[in-house]
Amino acid sequence: MNRREALTRVAWIMGGTVIGANLFLEGCTRKATGSVESLFEPETIDLLGNIADTILPPTGSPGAKEAGVGSFIPVMVRDCYTPEDQQVFLDGLRQLDKVSNDQFGRKFQKLTADERTELLIAADREAKAHQTQKTENDPNHYFHLVKQLTLLGYFTSELGATKALRYVQVPGKYDGDFPYKKGDKAWAI
Template sequence: MNRREALARVAWIMGGAVVGANLFLEGCTRTATKNVESLFDPETVDFLGDVADTILPPTSSPGAKEAGVGAFIPVMVRDCYTKKEQDTFINGLNKIEEAANEKFSKKFQELNKTERTELLNSIDKEAKEYQKSKDEKDPNHYFNLFKQLTLLGFFTSELGATKALRYVQVPGKYDGDYPYKKGDKAWAT
């Protein structure tokens, strides 16, 4: 191989690296829809927190709202969901409000704890039926998306990981035969 051939090959390889990097970076740009951007105002974040708190209410450990799940959900929907999933989720929020209005003639946030639980249980039953009968290419039910985000947001939050789960800040040596008693909390790390 002579110098001219070597330079031509290096130029060809470098050109591919530049074009490939540019294509990669183009794929990293944010393409959130305007609808998603404008949807999650402070009132909606509060609504998300109330629904999440009904799914994971405070007990001996804090609830989902206290763990900041209402603020976590918009970030995940905006940054991680496809356009189709975003639309499903956003339409689902409206369906929760419509169901509350149909069943109790009130907004969801005006319902008491028992009414909220009853409403979400009926939506959950509907979601389970939908999941059984849906095609593989159909989107997941909006309430399943909501429950997944609630659990993810809660158990990855500081409060969820330290108060609801067992947490050791600095793990010690590996112990494969650690005693477990029925009713013990699961490990956070």
């Protein structure tokens, strides 16, 4: 069951008593522009998966691509981002390929793992500089959005929560003074 089905069923169970139930449910079915729909094309999902996998590569745990982050990102961009941030995101993907072509003579998908890493480190530096200098009305940097969605998608996925984090299905009491050793995994609840 997906999020939309769950919300619809909850609204029906409650007998429509949710104030503004119609508006509540419409918020989960926002129509995307044609350009945002291009994010759902298999080539773009693969590109997003490769970008995410460069940010969070497989190590002792699965990488972001294996966790399905490439499919997660388009849904979040369509359903949760403002039209302005959607456009920044789309323009940023095009810019990434342009920079890749200018710097390496190939699109991002054709780069080696080291070249991808080098390109994304430069994009991350650019995003950090942009975010620290931006005013309230300035748009976000595209790589800032990509990185946020990669981390969110990975650590909320089943693989990320159970393989990269220590997962406890039914947690015990809260212990704010739990001993931590450097290198231990964080907890996912």
